[in-house]
Amino acid sequence: KILILDFGSQYTQLIGRKIRELNVYCEIHPFNHFPEIDETVKGVILSGSPFSVRDKKAPQPDLSKIKGKIPVLGICYGAQYMAHFFGGEVAPSDSREYGRAKLGFIDHDCPLFQDVSLHTQVWMSHGDTITKLPENFKVVASTEDVNFAAYKIDNELTYAIQFHPEVYHTTEGQQVLKNFAVDICECEQTWTPLSFVEATVKELQKKLGSDKVVLGLSGGVDSSVTAVLLNEAIGSNLTCIFVDNGLLRKDEFKNVLHSYENMGLNVIGVDAKHKFWNDLRGITDPEEKRKIIGRNFIEVFDAEAKKIKDVKWLAQGTIYPDVIESVSVNGPSATIKSHHNVGGLPEKMHLKVVEPLRLLFKDEVRRVGKALNIKQELLGRHPFPGPGLGIRILSDVTPEKVRMLQEADAIFVNGLKNWGLYDKVWQAGVILLPIQSVGVMGDERTYENTVALRAVASTDGMTADWVHLPYDFLAKMSNEIINRVRGINRVVYDISSKPPATIEWE
Numbered sequence: 001k002i003l004i005l006d007f008g009s010q011y012t013q014l015i016g017r018k019i020r021e022l023n024v025y026c027e028i029h030p031f032n033h034f035p036e037i038d039e040t041v042k043g044v045i046l047s048g049s050p051f052s053v054r055d056k057k058a059p060q061p062d063l064s065k066i067k068g069k070i071p072v073l074g075i076c077y078g079a080q081y082m083a084h085f086f087g088g089e090v091a092p093s094d095s096r097e098y099g100r101a102k103l104g105f106i107d108h109d110c111p112l113f114q115d116v117s118l119h120t121q122v123w124m125s126h127g128d129t130i131t132k133l134p135e136n137f138k139v140v141a142s143t144e145d146v147n148f149a150a151y152k153i154d155n156e157l158t159y160a161i162q163f164h165p166e167v168y169h170t171t172e173g174q175q176v177l178k179n180f181a182v183d184i185c186e187c188e189q190t191w192t193p194l195s196f197v198e199a200t201v202k203e204l205q206k207k208l209g210s211d212k213v214v215l216g217l218s219g220g221v222d223s224s225v226t227a228v229l230l231n232e233a234i235g236s237n238l239t240c241i242f243v244d245n246g247l248l249r250k251d252e253f254k255n256v257l258h259s260y261e262n263m264g265l266n267v268i269g270v271d272a273k274h275k276f277w278n279d280l281r282g283i284t285d286p287e288e289k290r291k292i293i294g295r296n297f298i299e300v301f302d303a304e305a306k307k308i309k310d311v312k313w314l315a316q317g318t319i320y321p322d323v324i325e326s327v328s329v330n331g332p333s334a335t336i337k338s339h340h341n342v343g344g345l346p347e348k349m350h351l352k353v354v355e356p357l358r359l360l361f362k363d364e365v366r367r368v369g370k371a372l373n374i375k376q377e378l379l380g381r382h383p384f385p386g387p388g389l390g391i392r393i394l395s396d397v398t399p400e401k402v403r404m405l406q407e408a409d410a411i412f413v414n415g416l417k418n419w420g421l422y423d424k425v426w427q428a429g430v431i432l433l434p435i436q437s438v439g440v441m442g443d444e445r446t447y448e449n450t451v452a453l454r455a456v457a458s459t460d461g462m463t464a465d466w467v468h469l470p471y472d473f474l475a476k477m478s479n480e481i482i483n484r485v486r487g488i489n490r491v492v493y494d495i496s497s498k499p500p501a502t503i504e505w506e
């Protein structure tokens with residue numbers, strides 16, 4: 001495997017994904033929590049950073065432990081820090097070192113640049129530049145403005161590049177990463193979805209033995225893949241619980257339950273709509289709604305799980321971005337993101353936790369799902385928030401509002417599918433606004449509700465842009481919703497990006 005030492009760059013996870021795309025396994029660790037280098041580690045990548053090496057607070061780990069002993073690739077800050085650490089000079093550069101550049105010189109004897117073409121485009125993004133290399137350091141690539149775009153250390157497998165090979169705009173970046181991981185580090189390209197499934201099934205069998213496991217299904221990709229993987233490993237010792245919180249999409253409870261049963265899962269559906277609706281009555285504050293929904297879920301799930309004799313484990317669909325320790329930009333201290341799909345559940349239930357997807361990125365979860373023969377229909381589903389329609393009904397939740405929103409949402413989502421737009425959108429849904437306005441229907445004046453349609457493009461939900469849906473499509477959706485959903489007389493389209501807006505309205 002390859003270890004990636006994270007100095008806090010926004011691109012660190014991308015490096016990880018690009019290495020994994022080569023079917024080479026890698027792990028990301030904060031620079032100040034670096035694990036022992038044992039024989040399974042074939043190479044180390046030093047990431048970029050928002051810091052300058054001249055910054056007092058900049059990450060400054062001791063590199064002498066790895067330099068010369070194992071292949072190393074420094075990227076951006078990693079390259080500058082290595083030069084700085086071993087006696088070179090790094091100084092502020094002018095603004096030309098942002099954006100596209102071309103490699104006007106490449107040393108093709110250097111294994112890092114095998115099969116990389118001269119004049120290839122690379123992406124620079126740094127405020128500093130290396131002005132002097134230490135002794136024994138040799139330039140292996142330059143651009144017009146950046147003399148030391150890449151260097152290597154004589155008689156060592158230590159390399160560094162000041163551009164970012166992991167981003168899309170570095171045209172042959174993947175070749176550079178492949179040269180490093182596969183040729184220089186000699187990693188085998190055997191990390192595939194299928195090999196992951198085989199290894200994980202074995203591991204789970206060993207870890208769980210004949211213990212019983214319980215899992216909360218949500219209809220989403222992560223929990224579904226977790227369930228199928230565990231089902232392969234331990235079969236009927238896995239019990240899945242799927243709760244109808246009264247805030248799911250139209251017919252979702254019925255349909256998803258049905259498809260889980262078809263997949264051979266041992267699944268219990270619990271209809272708890274009225275409990276959720278009762279507790280939400282009159283509540284308008286979004287955070288309070290989230291708490292009530294979360295608490296109710298735990299109660300319902302716990303009561304159901306208690307009916308199963310001798311359960312020892314709680315399975316969760318946690319994925320890698322949730323468990324990577326993130327490097328804080330406010331100082332070189334590592335903070336742990338504490339995201340749980342169902343916060344508080346393990347503590348309350350006194351169960352041991354098993355998270356078979358905790359080392360996978362989202363796109364890998366989908367590929368593993370495919371290797372497990374899960375239907376594309378399920379794997380390609382848009383993300384849907386845990387509190388469901390509860391946070392898409394602004395203000396208080398009532399069963400009547402849920403009905404209205406479910407109808408409108410179904411028209412919109414089915415419309416996207418029928419028009420071939422669903423897979424072009426990252427997430428879509430309808431929001432019921434707490435606004436009534438005047439309309440005319442036939443000869444009568446109406447005073448009814450407004451819904452907003454939301455469709456965004458994104459890769460991880462952290463940033464998002466609204467999608468330019470065709471006018472014809474929007475016109476059709478507006479007509480259908482107003483004509484078919486009792487209680488709605490106005491439809492608007494949300495054209496805000498995140499930031500500064502958010503994807504959800506609450």
Ligand code: XMP
Nearest residue numbers: 290383384385386387427461498502503504
């Ligand atoms: P925002 O609205 O913050 O949403 O731009 C980003 C992503 O997170 C989802 N989201 C939630 N998911 N519980 C969840 O499980 C929540 O309380 C919650 N709030 C927002 C949202 O749907 C989007 O995918």
